[in-house]
Amino acid sequence: MSNDRNRILMESIKRLLRRGATSHLVKILNKTHAADLAVVFRSLSRSHQKKLFDLIDDIEKKGRLLMELDEDILLDLVEDMDMDALVKVLESLPEDDVADLFSVLPEERVEVLLKKMKEKGLEEVEDLLKYGEETAGRIMVTDFIALKQDMTVKEAIEHIQKEHEDVEMPFYLYVTDDYGKLVGVSSLRQLVLVPPETKLREIMATDVISVQPEMDQEEVARIVARYDFLAVPVVDETRRLVGIVTVDDVIDIMRMEATEDILKMAGAGEEFVETKSVFKSTRIRLPWLFASCIGGVLASLIIGYFSGILNRVVYLAAFMPVIAGMGGNVGTQSSTIVVRGLATGRINVRDILRVVSKEIATGFILGLIYGLIIALVVEFRYRIDFLALSVGLAMVCSMSMAALMGSLLPMLFARMQIDPAVSTGPFVTTATDIVSIFFYFQIATFLLGI
């Protein structure tokens, strides 16, 4: 939906809320997609949100809307809700969405809700919650079509018509043996093209790619994206089929992971903070700047240590920002390329030597070029013996070192199983600042004499 349509929707809803035109509102709510309603909810007052939510007839839409809402709005709405009414809404959602909701609700609430759902025989959600956060198990649904390999095509079609008429993703038919082990995959289309007495085992594809419930969601997303799947089966350690992960969840994961990586690289937390209050936003961003602050203090100590040479050639100070800044930018380029390459699978952790040496070479060449440019500016402007040479050499050092650190740090982090995205941003630029300044003054001290 375009921004224009969204604005019109928002304005109509606000107007109708002011006028208390309930029947009009109900009509609009029925017609509007939950995802669009979530956008409208963002700019409504708490009381209007509550009122609007209560006006939604369709229990399934209520559920989908809850899934789409920002966390703080969701928590507010749920807090006031009657528990039994909430259970009814949750029943209409796929179990992976319920598990997702539960991960943000207060624990005591979740316990009560789980108990209530259990009484109604809805135990799947509890099963999902056993898996770690950000694993495949948390986003799988158990609502898939599994057929025994000894069934004939005719039996399979009858079975599907009888048992699975409302399955979420009827595109893949998974084939299992007598123990529920996944042994193959077929499709509705394939069933139609062969004689009805054919057994499934004769027509199924046997090289099924599957994932494990404990697999990281990011890895699952990579597999679905790589093979253009609409869903991927999840099997336990005995290869028993326990669920499927569908492509719509994969899209959400990919978007969230990209946001997370981007924010981490900039040292701005992990979750999107713009919609949060100034104080929340400050609290999230504060600690990420601490490394940079410590680094700055260190840099000041180094400069203080070289105050002798600085006292004699005060113009040395003039080129500190450009040397540190250019280094910082090259370091950011390197770390960004490496982090993104690792995330998308274009770079492998094993290639550490090749990647880092290529980055150093690139940094060195870039340093030579910009070192020369800056040296010419210095020579032209100040004509102090050896000042131009000092600045130029420092530039080469700074940019090569920055490329080294910018590529090495994320590769090492990845090897140690730490998310490489956190290594960039503040860390790389701060480390570059310190190293650049040290080399600069060291070179200047040597060249300009004591």
Place this chain on the structure above:
Amino acid sequence: MSNDRNRILMESIKRLLRRGATSHLVKILNKTHAADLAVVFRSLSRSHQKKLFDLIDDIEKKGRLLMELDEDILLDLVEDMDMDALVKVLESLPEDDVADLFSVLPEERVEVLLKKMKEKGLEEVEDLLKYGEETAGRIMVTDFIALKQDMTVKEAIEHIQKEHEDVEMPFYLYVTDDYGKLVGVSSLRQLVLVPPETKLREIMATDVISVQPEMDQEEVARIVARYDFLAVPVVDETRRLVGIVTVDDVIDIMRMEATEDILKMAGAGEEFVETKSVFKSTRIRLPWLFASCIGGVLASLIIGYFSGILNRVVYLAAFMPVIAGMGGNVGTQSSTIVVRGLATGRINVRDILRVVSKEIATGFILGLIYGLIIALVVEFRYRIDFLALSVGLAMVCSMSMAALMGSLLPMLFARMQIDPAVSTGPFVTTATDIVSIFFYFQIATFLLGI
């Protein structure tokens, strides 16, 4: 496929290539998915790539492999290929994939290929190429199921069985009027649940969300992601159904757009460069650093201008890096949050005032906190009158200004329809450097007296 499986595959293929074990190779090639082969191709020599490609029997797999290969490998392979053989491979691909391939091949090649395909009656690709790059038109397929609204369910089922048995995405059945205008959507499942004599117009959903062929791919991806679609219909200005965009293409777009944004934010080009040579990589990254270089020279001139005060209090130089660095980091945080917010639709261009003022407030608070910390360090270490106050105030200024520029620049860029991602990285940090240093020395000159 896990890294381990990939490595084993790679090693087997390399060993078999060395031994010239053709029949073994053919067997492995038949069993392996094109996406996995593409990874193996990356680490083979050009001659081995060619040999392996020729060994693939399955013409469709050849096509899919071409789609998955890195651009330089693809160009090399295609250059040596016989044109007629290439046309055969292209025939097996969906037309949006062929259009995608054509956008990287040399123009004269494309002309010959288009002519040859036209002779065979394959004009769809040429139709797609009329649309601009990065539009919905380029990634749509014309291979969809469209049914007339006056058909009965029974007629519809027969029609699908006869005409559409190999359609790529049989999940949505689009319903049109007599002029081919899109008027509704239904599904196979729905057809099975109603009496055979029901007309489609009675059961179809009429609020179909569609896109235009000229719509930006990123916008299409947002729509598919928002509504959890498996495909979205493309209609021309008269609402005639001309194609569909499927979810697998949307996943590719989302990944590419995220990579592009991340690289642009770091000033590291738009396309992923790691696999390119050092010189190519240098050439791509060189211009992005130029803004930073100019900014550095400007900063040096400002510092030169203040050399009087610097000569008297040489320790002023020691705190330049921390003031500029902290400012740069806050600026990067702000710009990253804003750029990502704009990309994912969490921030709207119209909210410029609200977003920027919130960022300034956050920057100001962060500046107060870190300004105080640094001022204490300065006071403790140097005990020079007013030096601590100068540094502390400069920090508050620098961090507030950085938050202002970091949020305002991308918002303004977005308003002027320029990709906000390019405004961050080098630009924000460089602008912050200059402004921070200017304010720092101005404050110091005032406080430390002349």
